[in-house]
Amino acid sequence: MKRTIYFTFILVAALTANFSYAGEAALDENNLKAAQALAHEGDLLGAMPTLFAIMRQTTNTDLANEARESLERLGVTSQEVFKLDLAAMKGEDLDKLLTRLRGVATARRRQELDLDYARGLLELAVVPKNPTVGDLTVQVFDKELAQGFDVVIQVALAEIPTDHSRDAQSFLAKMGISGPRVDAVQKACKEGKVPPDVEAQAICFACFSRLENYRNQINDNNEDADAQAHKRAAREVGLKLFSYLRLVHNASLQGKDHEELLQFWQSVSAPGRLDAKP
Numbered sequence: 001m002k003r004t005i006y007f008t009f010i011l012v013a014a015l016t017a018n019f020s021y022a023g024e025a026a027l028d029e030n031n032l033k034a035a036q037a038l039a040h041e042g043d044l045l046g047a048m049p050t051l052f053a054i055m056r057q058t059t060n061t062d063l064a065n066e067a068r069e070s071l072e073r074l075g076v077t078s079q080e081v082f083k084l085d086l087a088a089m090k091g092e093d094l095d096k097l098l099t100r101l102r103g104v105a106t107a108r109r110r111q112e113l114d115l116d117y118a119r120g121l122l123e124l125a126v127v128p129k130n131p132t133v134g135d136l137t138v139q140v141f142d143k144e145l146a147q148g149f150d151v152v153i154q155v156a157l158a159e160i161p162t163d164h165s166r167d168a169q170s171f172l173a174k175m176g177i178s179g180p181r182v183d184a185v186q187k188a189c190k191e192g193k194v195p196p197d198v199e200a201q202a203i204c205f206a207c208f209s210r211l212e213n214y215r216n217q218i219n220d221n222n223e224d225a226d227a228q229a230h231k232r233a234a235r236e237v238g239l240k241l242f243s244y245l246r247l248v249h250n251a252s253l254q255g256k257d258h259e260e261l262l263q264f265w266q267s268v269s270a271p272g273r274l275d276a277k278p
Helices: 001-024 029-040 044-057 061-074 078-083 091-124 142-154 164-173 183-191 196-218 227-247 255-268
Strands: 127-129 137-140
Touching: 001 255, 029 061, 044 061, 044 091, 061 078, 061 091, 061 164, 078 183, 091 127, 091 142, 091 164, 091 255, 127 196, 127 227, 137 196, 142 183, 142 196, 196 227, 227 255
Parallel strands: none
Antiparallel strands: 127 137
16 A cells, blocks of 8 residues: 555646746657657656647647657647646656556557558468569469458447558448448458459459559669669569459459559550669
8 A cells, every 4th residue: 555655646746847848849840759758768757747738738739639649649638738737747647647648558559550450461461473484473362362351341440549540441341341241241240251343442452562662672772682682583473463463353442541652553554664763
């Protein structure tokens, strides 16, 4: 009990000191970036007083709005942003606030990792088959594809809204998954099945990811023998993959989202082109 009381006293003392300092400090962009850096490292006691001070005291509207957005990303509610008085908070209330905000940070990190994992699964689920002779085809692994979409949907439906959950929602919408169809697709994915139109979009997504990687290899400035070999391989496979996309999935191409990438590979496929520049 004594340790808990002592720890709470330290939190209140530190918070009061930080808040007083933040109120006296010059409220400029440097203070904002410093507070954001502290928040990123998990030091909420160091970050929040400065963010609140900037939001409430600066005459720079853009700076105030960015401070408010930073607080909301930490999990501070709009009501708390408006009325919370950090310096006057009692120890128990402060403990509860910090515990909740750390829970939000944990959930956000979990969503980030889950979304990266799901995107990786979706890419691995689509494997180009490049024969020595003939056209390139792709092999789709249904289990991995369904699992990847299931995880993306879970992130999109997370109770705590974050940038990652919104990214998941945007990604699914581009795949034709939104509204009442979400539950149906999720149910199918849990059964290891992906609707044909969604599978076609997933194939395009995986192919575009590879085409982006191949472009980076082609434009690599490294001129040693290994790099040149990688460039030639990237160009050869990339051109076949580009042709496959246009031939098999032309109707599903997200042209407006990948116009620059498509133009790059169109230029590489031009007769006489042995290399390409961005």
